[in-house]
Amino acid sequence: MNFSVTDNDFFKETSLLSKEEKKGTVIHKSPSNIALIKYWGKHGVQLPNNPSLSFTLTNAFTETKLHYQTKAENESKSEISLEFWFENKKNEKFEQKIHKFLESLLPTQPFLGFVHLKIYSQNSFPHSAGIASSASSMATLALCLCDLEKQLLNTLENKEEFYQKASYLARLGSGSAARSVYSNIPITTWGQTNAIENTSDLYASPYSLPIHDIFQNYQDTILIVSAEEKSVSSRAGHALMETNPFAQTRYELAHSNLQKLITALEKGDTKTFIEVVENEAFVLHALMMCSSPPFILMETGTLTIIKKIQKFRKDNNIPICFTLDAGANVHVLYPNKYKNECLDFIERKLKPFCFEGKYLKDQLPVNSNQ
Numbered sequence: 614m615n616f617s618v619t620d621n622d623f624f625k626e627t628s629l630l631s632k633e634e635k636k637g638t639v640i641h642k643s644p645s646n647i648a649l650i651k652y653w654g655k656h657g658v659q660l661p662n663n664p665s666l667s668f669t670l671t672n673a674f675t676e677t678k679l680h681y682q683t684k685a686e687n688e689s690k691s692e693i694s695l696e697f698w699f700e701n702k703k704n705e706k707f708e709q710k711i712h713k714f715l716e717s718l719l720p721t722q723p724f725l726g727f728v729h730l731k732i733y734s735q736n737s738f739p740h741s742a743g744i745a746s747s748a749s750s751m752a753t754l755a756l757c758l759c760d761l762e763k764q765l766l767n768t769l770e771n772k773e774e775f776y777q778k779a780s781y782l783a784r785l786g787s788g789s790a791a792r793s794v795y796s797n798i799p800i801t802t803w804g805q806t807n808a809i810e811n812t813s814d815l816y817a818s819p820y821s822l823p824i825h826d827i828f829q830n831y832q833d834t835i836l837i838v839s840a841e842e843k844s845v846s847s848r849a850g851h852a853l854m855e856t857n858p859f860a861q862t863r864y865e866l867a868h869s870n871l872q873k874l875i876t877a878l879e880k881g882d883t884k885t886f887i888e889v890v891e892n893e894a895f896v897l898h899a900l901m902m903c904s905s906p907p908f909i910l911m912e913t914g915t916l917t918i919i920k921k922i923q924k925f926r927k928d929n930n931i932p933i934c935f936t937l938d939a940g941a942n943v944h945v946l947y948p949n950k951y952k953n954e955c956l957d958f959i960e961r962k963l964k965p966f967c968f969e970g971k972y973l974k975d976q977l978p979v980n981s982n983q
Contacts, residue, residue, distance in 0.1 A: 630683075630724060630727055630765055630766065634682070634683050635681075635682070635683045635764070635765060636680075636681060636682035636683065637680075637681060637764060638678060638679065638680050638681075639678075639679050639681075639757045639760035639761055639764070640676070640677070640678045640679075640757075641676070641677055641753045641756035641757050641760065642674050642675070642676040642677075642753060642796065643674060643675055643677075643748075643749045643750075643752035643753035643756060643790075643793045643794060643796055644669055644670045644671060644673060644674040644749055644793055644796050644978075645670045645673040645674065645675075645744060645746065645748055645749045645793065646667040646668060646669050646670060646748055646789065646792045646793050646801065647667060647668050647670065647833060647936060647938060647944050648665050648666065648667040648789065648792075648893075648936075648938070649666050649667060649668060649874060649889070649890050649893060649936060650663075650664065650665050650666040650667075650867055650870055650871045650874060650889075650893055651665060651867070651893050651894075651896070651897045652665035652788055652789060652803065652804070653850070653851065653854060653863070653897055653900060653939075654851060654854035654855075654857075654860055654863070654864065655788060655851050655854075658785065659784050659785055659788050660814045660815075661788065661803060661804040661814055662854070662860075662864050663804060663863070663864040663867035663868065664802060664803065664804030664805065664806040664808075664809075664812060664867065664868070664871055665789075665792070665802065665803050665804055665867075666800065666801070666802045666820065666871060666874060667789070667792045667800070667801055667802075667803075668799065668800060668831065668833060668946075668977055669792070669793070669795065669796065669798055669799055669800065669801060669977060669978055670833060670975045670976070670977070671975055671976050671977065671978050672737060672738075672973065672974065672975045672976070673736075673737060673738050673744060673749065673835070673973060673975055674736070674737050674749055674753075674796070675734060675735070675736050675737075675746060675749035675750045675752075675753045676734070676735055676736075676737070676753065677732060677733070677734045677750070677753040677754055677756075677757050678732070678733040678734075678757075679730060679731070679732050679733075679754075679757040679758075679760075679761065680730070680731040680732075680733075681728045681729065681730055681731075681761055681765075682728060682729045683727055683728050683729075683765075684727055684728060684729060689726070690723075690726040690727050691719070691726050692726060693712055693715045693716050693719070693725060693726065693730070694728070694729040694730060695708060695711060695712050695715065695730045695731075695732065696708070696730070696731045696732070697711050697712075697731075697732045697734070698731075698732070698733045698734070699734050699735065700734075700735050700736070701733075701735070707734075711732065711754070714751075714754075714785070714786050715730075717785065718758075718782070718785070722758070722762070722782075724761075724762060724765055724766060725758070725761075727765075728761070728765070732754070732757075734750060734753070734754075736749070736750075738973060744835060744837070744942065744973070747786075747787040747789070747790060747847075748787055748789040748790045748792070748793045749790075749793050750787075750790075751783045751786035751787040751790035751793075752779070752780075752783045752790040752791075752793035752794045753793075754783075754786065755779045755780070755781075755782035755783035755786065755790070755794060756779045756783075756794055758779075758782055759775055759778050759779045759782065763775070776794055776795065777816045777818075778816075779794045780792075780794045780795075780803075780816035780817045780818075781815055781816040784803075784815070784816060784817075788803075788851075791803045791816055791817040792817040794817070795817070795819055796978065797978050797979075798819040798820070798978070799820075799824070799828075799829075799831075799977040799978055799979075800819075800820035800824065800878075800977075801817045801818065801819055801820060802817060802818055802820055803816070803817035803818070806868065806871060808868075808871055808872050808875055809821060809822060809875070822875055822878070822879060823878070823879045824878050824879070825878060825879060825880060825881030826881065827881040827883060827948050827950075828878055828881070828886075828948070828977075829949070829977075829979075830949040830976055830977060830979065831946060831947070831948060831949065831976065831977045832945075832946065832947050832948070832949055832952055832955065832974075832975070832976045832977075833944050833945065833946055833975045833976060833977070834944075834945040834947075834955070834956070834959055834972055834973070834974050834975065835942060835943075835944055835945075835972060835973040835975060836918060836942060836943040836944075836945060836959070836963055836966070836967050836972045837942055837967050837968045837969075837971040837972060837973070838912050838914040838915050838918070838941040838942050838943060838966065838967060838968060839912050839914075839940070839941040839942065839968055840968050840969075840971075843910060843939070843940055844908060844910070845901075845908045845910070847939045850901060850904070850908070850939055853901075853904035853905065853906075854900065854904070856904075856905055857900055857903060857904050857905075858903065859899075859900060859903055860900075863896060863900060866896065867893075870889045870892065870893055873885055873888075873889050874886065874889045874890075877889065883932035883948070884932070886932075886934070887926075887932060887934040890934055890935075890936050890946065891934055891935060891936065893936065894935065894936045894937040897937065897939065898910065898911055898937060901939075910939060910940050910941055911937070911941055912941040914941070914966040914967070915937070915941045915942075915943060917966050918935070918943045918963050918966050919935055919943065921962055921963060922934065922935050922943075922945065922963075925958050925962070929954070931947070931951050931954060931955065932947065932948060932951070933945065933946070933947040933951065933955050933958075934946050934947070945959060945963070949976070956974070959972065
């Protein structure tokens with residue numbers, strides 16, 4: 614299914630709504646993801662300036678339960694009616710954010726104004742652990758909204774259409790969330806590129822090219838270097854790319870690195886994989902430091918951990934590497950066959966540099982149909 618660039622393609626006539634009262638519950642779970650080819654810089658409404666590719670995680674996820682009931686005849690259908698709970702507690706801050714997001718969808722998703730919504734959300738990881746949860750939380754909300762539309766309007770019966778629209782909606786809430794709707798797909802891409810067929814700026818897609826066995830069940834241990842809120846939000850960081858003097862060079866590099874990574878994933882070339890993945894992490898943070906005003910999200914512990922990973926790789930000839938998101942925490946990536954050696958190294962040498970000794974063991978899901 615191919616959507617055009619206009620939001621009108623997603624408009625569903627509210628006349629399709631049944632006149633009888635409807636109520637029910639939908640539940641979805643979405644994982645976090647870690648980008649290997651980074652998305653940094655956007656245009657339009659959450660459209661990426663370069664394609665990105667990410668590993669889907671398994672253990673770090675958000676689960677959302679959405680209760681809905683159609684409004685009475687005399688109630689306004691042009692307003693969002695919402696209550697939101699996070700981890701079994703009413704959360705006004707999150708509720709305001711979700712309310713604003715749903716309001717922004719009303720012009721193209723008018724059926725949202727015809728229901729009362731109660732949303733309950735929780736993470737499998739501590740919210741204060743320093744792992745960005747916007748990808749998993751907005752992805753699972755988008756899946757719930759598509760399920761709601763399906764139940765109210767009898768649309769989205771096609772599986773591919775369902776997930777493409779969920780990815781489209783998730784993208785509007787958080788760009789990286791577009792890649793988190795595919796919970797059982799180990800690698801996803803987002804952003805149009807000639808290197809991969811059927812890619813789009815509007816929604817993410819399951820990675821469709823060959824993947825060597827060495828990258829199956831790949832491990833990702835997330836080291837919590839800092840649990841503090843970032844000094845500069847990702848949204849603000851993206852905006853600063855508009856005046857970054859190295860922006861165009863970065864976008865060209867992303868396409869080049871993506872092509873290298875595609876070849877490495879197919880051939881099982883861990884050396885090139887490591888070179889590309891670590892380069893992307895460094896470039897992301899270099900762009901932050903070259904912004905105006907500049908900002909630094911890495912901490913002292915981040916740099917210490919990076920150096921220790923690179924030394925361990927050289928000394929032991931084990932293909933372990935790192936990547937970073939837009940924060941201080943370090944994702945340690947390594948093949949499943951080296952899991953014992955890498956976890957022992959992390960416990961002995963890297964744990965002391967983690968906030969309260971915290972790290973989370975994660976991995977890619979086993980490849981299956983969504």
